[in-house]
Amino acid sequence: MILDIQDLHVYYGESHVIQGISLEMDRGEAVALLGRNGAGKTTTMRAVAGLTPCARGRVRFDGQDITRWPAYRTARRGLSFVPSGRRAFDTLTVRQNLDLAARAWRFPRRGWDVARVLKVFPLLEELSGRRAGHLSGGEQQMLKIARGLLANPELLILDEPTEGLSPAVVKDLGRWLDLLRGEGLSILVTEQNALFALAHADRGYVLEKGRIRFASDASSLRSSDEIRSYLGVARLA
């Protein structure tokens, strides 16, 4: 198992935001984490990555207990968290953003270096001298994913990757996800756009108020009327 979360609890001050989540992922799986705004998707991911402390429960990564590890250690161990929103290092150039991620630590290379990332995202090559703060939302998304890949992860965690992207770029993103899955990378992804996430995942979990409400394989989640109406997804034409 690449990721094994057992009975995770997270608090923000007094408020009990994650109330006992258990989630398991096999190596090479792509899993979607769905749910309405405020359900606790981001918090779950942050807790796994080590950015928010876990109050109770256990997180194992590739058999190793990483529950109390700080974020930089989980990243070096091979768990790459790509946060949502505009998170490029604004005052650095695109190329410096990439080089920084590529040289973050000495780690067994698993096939991603700057040259390969630029081949997958040729646009980043054109933008390489541009200040990252000047990129559009879609370009920043690309840069964040590229940075995540340069960590050469075994597990890639993406928070809301389609947020603010144009339909054309969303399509590109789908292609990249399929490419990465094809290489056997394990992927955990949250989405407002549930249909997009389920189209590129093997299984899905639906969170509600910090608990898991449904868990199933992607195709049955896609076709279940109950879940479609819960997530507010229109019926497929």
Place this chain on the structure above:
Amino acid sequence: MHAFVVDLVSTLSTAGYLFIVSAGLTLVFGAMRVINLAHGSFYMYGAFLVTTLVGASSGARFWWAVPACAVAIGAVGAVVELGVMRRLYRSEHLTQLLATFGLLLIFADLALRLWGTGARTVSSPSPFQGRITIAGATFPSYDIAITVVAVLVGVGLWAMLTRTVVGWRIRAVVSDPEALAATGTNTHLLLTVVFALGAGLAGLAGAIVAPQTSIAPGIDQAIIVSAFIVTVIGGLGSIAGTALGAVLIGVAQTLGTRYAPNWASTVIYVVLIAVLAVRPWGLLGAAER
């Protein structure tokens, strides 16, 4: 003409040590958004420490004493970051200011115990004790030494921030510490290193200016005011801006002392007000969003 050249060189040396102290202050502010009022204490400790290390050796030990001061004060800075500063990053500005002001008072008291209340002096190393003559003008050769060191520090910092991965991380930690941690950088360690570097620069400035000043309690507060003005003029967080600010204040001080000695200290504030009236975020600073 000669008077002008001599003034110019003494201006550059004033600008030089002001730049070294202020660069430390602005570097720390740039990475952690904390204004460290105890930064002047590191400067004062560098100056006191160099008098102790050099002692009566009339300059012979000066060569290794200066770098030793920079390293020792840098180590003190690391301890202060680990013990105090890292508890403050999430606090409000007022809490941060009060805490660093507390540090300033503690350091001042401790200095009284370690070095007493009297003024101390130290002589510069023999090659720089005289005056040299260039193109018919003579001036203290030590002024030139300070200027050269300041230029080296400036170029070194610039190269580090723009050309090395560590420098990129220092710039990245300002914009997004969490995203930086998520790329595998130990951001806590990085901030300790930045703070130690800032403190070390202050210690270096104190040690290097020591032969030109009388070192006594109170120079910590005097220098923090000057350094703060220099960094604000230049734009907090900008190293190049700090260099500009240091030169401006160096010029203001030299001209003020020469032509209007009674107004010399006022001139600095006039420069500050004039710059901020035109550019509230400093000469090279970026407007905060």
